[in-house]
Amino acid sequence: MQPQKTIARIVGGKVTVPHPLPPKMLYLVWYVSTLGLSDRFLLSDNRPREELISRPPPRRPNSSLFPGRSEGKSLWEHPFINTNPISFTKYNTELEISRYLDQLARSHPEVVTVFPLGRSVEGRVIKGVRVSSGGGGLKPAILLEGGIHAREWISPAVVLYVLDQLVTNRHRNAHLINATDWYFVPLLNPDGYVYSMSRDRMWRKNRAKTWRHQNTVCSGVDLNRNFGLDHAQFAALNYDPCSGIYRGPAPFSEPESRALRDFIMANRMQIKIYLSFHSFGNYILYPWGHQGAKPFDWQSLERLAMKASEAISRNSGAKYRVGSSSAMLGAAAGGSTDWVKGYAGIQYAYTIELPGGGKWGFDLPEKDIMSVSSDVFEAVKVFASFTVPESSLSRSLKNATQLFSRRIQTQKLPIGSIRLSPKMDNPKKVIWRLG
Numbered sequence: 001m002q003p004q005k006t007i008a009r010i011v012g013g014k015v016t017v018p019h020p021l022p023p024k025m026l027y028l029v030w031y032v033s034t035l036g037l038s039d040r041f042l043l044s045d046n047r048p049r050e051e052l053i054s055r056p057p058p059r060r061p062n063s064s065l066f067p068g069r070s071e072g073k074s075l076w077e078h079p080f081i082n083t084n085p086i087s088f089t090k091y092n093t094e095l096e097i098s099r100y101l102d103q104l105a106r107s108h109p110e111v112v113t114v115f116p117l118g119r120s121v122e123g124r125v126i127k128g129v130r131v132s133s134g135g136g137g138l139k140p141a142i143l144l145e146g147g148i149h150a151r152e153w154i155s156p157a158v159v160l161y162v163l164d165q166l167v168t169n170r171h172r173n174a175h176l177i178n179a180t181d182w183y184f185v186p187l188l189n190p191d192g193y194v195y196s197m198s199r200d201r202m203w204r205k206n207r208a209k210t211w212r213h214q215n216t217v218c219s220g221v222d223l224n225r226n227f228g229l230d231h232a233q234f235a236a237l238n239y240d241p242c243s244g245i246y247r248g249p250a251p252f253s254e255p256e257s258r259a260l261r262d263f264i265m266a267n268r269m270q271i272k273i274y275l276s277f278h279s280f281g282n283y284i285l286y287p288w289g290h291q292g293a294k295p296f297d298w299q300s301l302e303r304l305a306m307k308a309s310e311a312i313s314r315n316s317g318a319k320y321r322v323g324s325s326s327a328m329l330g331a332a333a334g335g336s337t338d339w340v341k342g343y344a345g346i347q348y349a350y351t352i353e354l355p356g357g358g359k360w361g362f363d364l365p366e367k368d369i370m371s372v373s374s375d376v377f378e379a380v381k382v383f384a385s386f387t388v389p390e391s392s393l394s395r396s397l398k399n400a401t402q403l404f405s406r407r408i409q410t411q412k413l414p415i416g417s418i419r420l421s422p423k424m425d426n427p428k429k430v431i432w433r434l435g
């Protein structure tokens with residue numbers, strides 16, 4: 001038997017690993033962190049776990065000038081300074097969001113690109129954001145989209161939060177950006193969002209001009225009924241322009257739904273996961289919405305959603321139910337998620353219904369934006385980890401890691417150490433031993 005080397009110690013359910021970390025352990029720590037267990041790791045000198053898989057943190061202002069601001073927090077979380085046009089303790093206007101995206105691209109040009117996805121009915125630019133550490137667009141990608149429905153203000157807020165965390169806490173989240181390209185469409189329906197903030201809080205649709213009778217004018221198409229799968233399904237949808245769920249005159253009649261369609265079709269080979277954020281109701285939903293039957297691979301979709309839901313529970317205790325859209329909320333065709341899976345062929349397409357609040361459910365209090373966003377970030381980490389191909393993590397290491405993480409989870413770890421065989425350079429030869 002080969003001699004073994006102690007590489008980590010386990011005491012009281014915590015795993016202490018050396019600092020700096022041996023390169024091959026990055027896989028383990030990265031993988032365990034995707035399971036939401038990273039808080040079980042301590043560096044040998046008791047430094048916080050975030051440093052495990054990070055680059056050196058960038059220089060920061062002298063913290064004595066900013067009492068109370070802890071390392072790793074965004075600058076604008078501190079009450080005394082605000083260098084950023086965005087806030088996560090209030091709902092931002094369309095203009096604030098738009099300026100923030102541009103500023104983020106200016107201040108982080110090495111990873112952030114802002115591009116136009118298209119224009120809304122009223123001519124606003126629908127902005128997309130790419131976060132990439134390179135790789136020429138060959139890495140697997142994840143797409144987060146928000147704000148299809150105007151009044152669901154928490155939706156763009158969480159998408160912006162994930163974007164902001166990835167970019168401004170890059171030293172913490174390097175592992176997420178290194179393996180995956182990220183696309184964000186924080187506000188697909190900017191006209192509706194502006195209208196919901198300025199005129200009608202409960203506005204849901206876009207601002208298309210539509211006509212019902214000679215003397216009755218109603219505006220707006222429900223963009224999430226405008227993604228057609230086939231003609232028959234579209235024909236069965238609501239055709240009353242005054243309805244809040246009006247499908248529009250034809251599938252993809254609206255520039256906003258076309259913009260998302262065209263972007264996804266152009267990148268459909270790269271995008272592995274699509275997340276569409278809505279409110280309200282604490283659900284992670286997979287297709288189909290248009291029919292009661294589930295897709296043939298629904299078990300894979302459900303398994304991944306369950307992992308995301310568990311990550312949220314671990315983070316805050318919040319419960320998100322998992323199921324197919326039609327089973328949980330009733331059948332509704334024309335939704336983006338059905339189209340993304342059924343037509344664009346992206347296997348993992350989800351609708352996430354965020355928590356509600358206020359009289360009608362769409363007014364989640366501003367003080368809760370941070371906690372909901374933090375839950376979403378934990379879930380998104382689980383989804384993102386899934387974009388990385390299986391082969392990049394050798395099977396034996398993965399099995400060992402799962403065993404290892406299960407034992408941590410169930411608190412059955414003895415006090416002791418983890419030993420690695422000396423052939424640490426080859427992940428396939430890694431042998432984990434507990435004891």
Ligand SMILES: [Zn+2]
Binds near residue numbers: 149152277278279
């Ligand atoms: Zn919605």
